[in-house]
Amino acid sequence: MLKEKVCIVTGGAQGIGRCIVETFAAEGAKKVYACDMNIDAMADYKERFSTVEAVSLNVCDRDAISAFVEKVKAEDGKIDVLVNNAGITRDGLLDRMSEKDWDMVIDVNLKGVFNMTQFVSPIMIENGAGSIITMSSVVGTDGNIGQTNYAATKAGVIAMTKSWAKEFSRKGAQVRANCVAPGFIKTPMTADLPEKVIAYMESKTPLGHMGEAEDIAQGVLFLASDRARFITGQVLKVDGGLVI
Template sequence: MMKQLKDKVVVVTGGAQGLGKAMCERFAYEGAEVVYSLDLQKGNLTADNVRHQELDVTNIAEIDSFIQSVKEAYGRIDVLVNNAGVTRDALTQKMDDNKWESVMDINLKGVFHMTKAIAPIMMENGSGSIINISSIVGLYGNIGQANYAATKAGVIGMSYTWAKEFTRKGAAVRTNVIAPGFIETDMMKTVPEKVLQPLRDQTPLKRLGLPEEVANAALFLASDESSYVNGHVLSVDGGLRL
């Protein structure tokens, strides 16, 4: 059976754990020539075609240096997944500037800077897939997450814009969004069961999602199977509406 990402050059931010790790593993299995897992934490991915690199998505110089090295090595980047993100939760009246700015810097500006650096390479090569990881919170909001919701809604707005901009000169550079619901990652393991159970109850499928289920959606958007999908928000949330 043909591997869906055979010979593709893939970049995933926040690739060391959680959703990012699951996506890197799936992309590697599906035949990518190389998957770059970018993260400030050291990952434990062992596939021969996965390369971990420490990178801060808020540092433009680091981004430019990394992109130049990939371009020199391969001449292209076929898939970009903007997955790196953080939460700094607080009710609005208790949210200080540090909580606001740190989330903005990583979740929104980081996506902008990575895409700004990589999209021109894709346009020059005539094709590419950009996948931005938003959240159910970016669609519906959530108590105590005004900063996070603003960034994840902003990612959707930028993606709609890029779906138009990057195809303007005839290049098949697609930009899409995945909006996960509540997924069983290490971050969710810190949430008390008394909070998790109501979320399961509110979800029509009566469970939390798995990282692999988000990775499956990302694989579809990364592959040629989605060649006519552009400017779309794909919810992977079990039907939950906050």
């Protein structure tokens, strides 16, 4: 589905990001740049996939992003797919949330997406096509107790995505922008949750169980591929019916 496509995936070291990288490689992408600050966690990519390149990158470092994107452009001549997956949580009730925790989540989850897209999108527009997929969350559409900062960023990326869908295509370029909003998914971020919390969330999910990282990766793959060529400005919820 991704033959000859050059792809960038942020947050590619673990969890959903790692699954997306592996899925893109398996689906025949010409090149997949797996970007993450944890370069050691991506050491296996070189041995397992000839088309995957691990890149140490902080989505808050605009100079590093600029240099990286210019390198990709020089080497590959194009960027077909950008997956804005890098994200963090610093949960807490509003009256206990520190300014530091607010700022950190905003910087990574919201400004990081802005940074990556601002540098990559001109290349897509110049080439006349591209797909940008940003990881949102059902929390971004429906909120959640103790996640004021996280919910704000995930709602924010939806608004940015809808704006980009209109902006990037206004001169005829087939540059699409969409979001994927996961529900309750098995990842390293949820692995340490108490069993009673997991049981409660599963009981609230109509399909009755947590999702897998692969479920999200398949949604991202669809939006990245030409099969979704007439889809832009949308939010694809992959949540087992958690939010209907």
